[in-house]
Amino acid sequence: MNSPSRGNSLKWLLLLTLAVGCGGSESSVEVVELKGVDEQLGVSESALTGCLNYKSTLSTTATSLNLRTGPATSYSIIAVMPQGATVTTMDSPSCDSGGWYKVYWGGVMGWASGTYLSVVTQTASVRNEAITRVEGATMGAAGGTGFSYWWGHGAWKPNQAAGTCTGNCGSCTHSGSYGADCSGLLAKVWQVPSSNTNVSVDSHPYGTIHFNVDSSQWYTVDRGSLLKADALVYNLNGAGHTFIYESGDGWGNMLAHECKGCAYGCVKNIRTATTSYHGIRHF
Secondary structure, three states: OOOOOHHHHHHHHHHHHHHHHOOOOHHHOOOOOOOOOOHHHOOHHHOOOOEEOOOOEEEEOOOEEEEEOOOOOOOOEEEEEEOOOEEEEOOOOEEOOOOEEEEEEOOEEEEEEHHHEEEEEOOOOOHHHHHHHHHHHHHOOHHHOOOOEOOOOEEOOOOOOOOEEEOOOOOOEEEOOOEEOHHHHHHHHHOOOOOOOOOOOOOOOOOHHHHOOOOOOEEEEOHHHOOOOOEEEEEEOOEEEEEEEEEEOOOOOEEEEEEEEOOOEEEEEEEOOOOOOEEEEEO
16 A cells, blocks of 8 residues: 655645644544554564664665654554655664664654664764763863853863852852853753854853753653763753763662752762653754
């Protein structure tokens, strides 16, 4: 059976959204069901298995392949990918989960059957870049600790004065040219955007309100599978915080790098996190 391409599928969904939003009813709009190849019918000898490095490139081999919300046919279909579509693995390492891989395609993340995937390129582990940034930026700058908490800022430099913070943020006051708040630290360590590479140049492009939702540069991960250089974040009722995970139990005690607050500064410490936090990972 020929299935609609992703473009046609998304076009029908868009038309449905516009019609309902403009006063139409669902019954007056044709609904196209997303449906690709039956993932259960693949030949086992040709199936992709084992582990791949993060951000490896794969290609779909079926006429149309479902991208699902989870690693089984019981999960709903997000999109249908055409034959020859290239997808990117999104775990490190990316190992088959019952024959399924977590992948990113056309701005959408989901699970695809390894039965109909082939390897185009397998990268070196680019996760090492993020790990190096954590160790280099947070540890290399004054041993990774000691700079002041600076609300709405992000900059530090070895052998420079740490600065001081007084009061309660965001009405706190700061002296000195270096320091960071929680989001300023994370943006520097992850180098987001890609121009935010010089730790001595003050830059604060994002707040926790941005890190709290998936974007083209980071995405949600389960707290039970956190990797070094991932982060945890929450933003609720105008308040928020984020910190960088190094090791430990994502639901228990964790070793973390964070700009903790005015009275604490930027520290490396053991901490826990409430259920308000969720894990995020840089692409």
